[in-house]
Amino acid sequence: MSKRISAKHKIDRRLGENIWGRPKSPLNARAYGPGQHGQRRKGKLSDYGLQLRAKQKLKGYYGSITEKAFKRLYFEAQRVKGDTGENLIGLLERxxxxxxxxxxxxxxxxxxxxxxxxxxxxxxxxxxxxxxxxxxxxxxxxxxxxxxxxxxxxxxxxxxxxxxxxxxxxxxxxxxxxxxxVPTLTDVPYPVQMEPNLVVEFYSR
CATH class of the missing domain: 3.10.290.10 (RNA-binding S4 domain)
Structure with missing residues (x-):
């Protein structure tokens, strides 16, 4: 059963990108975040903010994966020989x-x-x-x-x-x-740019 708490249709708007490439994405109609403060001007993100955003985007793309399950995949990718970011993509696509x-x-x-x-x-x-x-x-x-x-x-x-x-x-x-x-990052047809290297940096802090 899905454990997603927030409305899935708000993910695109919160991240500011049509992460699934859907023609019916709410971002196509309202290109700003949800909620009463959604239209406020956004400041420049810190390194941590960029890393967190990359993690939220990759995790959100795969639907209802919990933070616990996603983090477990990261540690599994870390244990396998090779590039951790590429390994993470491979595990997600498997x-x-x-x-x-x-x-x-x-x-x-x-x-x-x-x-x-x-x-x-x-x-x-x-x-x-x-x-x-x-x-x-x-x-x-x-x-x-x-x-x-x-x-x-x-x-x-x-x-x-x-x-x-x-x-x-x-x-x-x-x-x-x-x-x-098992695909590499370049093999996967993501509609938007994914940055698993930043996800690795996020969990490596």
């Missing part, structure tokens, strides 16, 4: 709900979490209802048979506003997707 979203089985990251939680997804033929489940290279993700005709699925596969990235091999006729490889 999440089952992220791959369901990337494969265009659902229209939003929030819908992906709910879709997985409700048991509509199979991984290698077995039902998995844990959105944070970490996929391995070669894992096959598919929509279970009785869920393939859901309106949300039909709508999502026809969306023209985003493409399926190369690291997810998707067949929309069979509604299956294979996780081909």
């Amino acid at each position: 999440r089952l709900d992220a791959v369901v979203y990337r494969a265009k089985f659902v229209p939003t990251v929030f819908a992906a979490r709910q879709f997985v939680s409700h048991g509509h997804i199979l991984v290698n033929g077995k039902r998995v209802n844990i959105p944070s489940y970490q996929l391995q290279i070669g894992d096959k993700v598919e929509i279970r048979e009785r869920s393939k005709q859901l309106a949300i699925v039909i709508e999502a596969t026809q969306l023209a506003e985003r493409d399926v990235p190369e690291y997810v091999d998707t067949d929309h006729n069979k509604l299956t997707a294979t996780f081909v490889r």
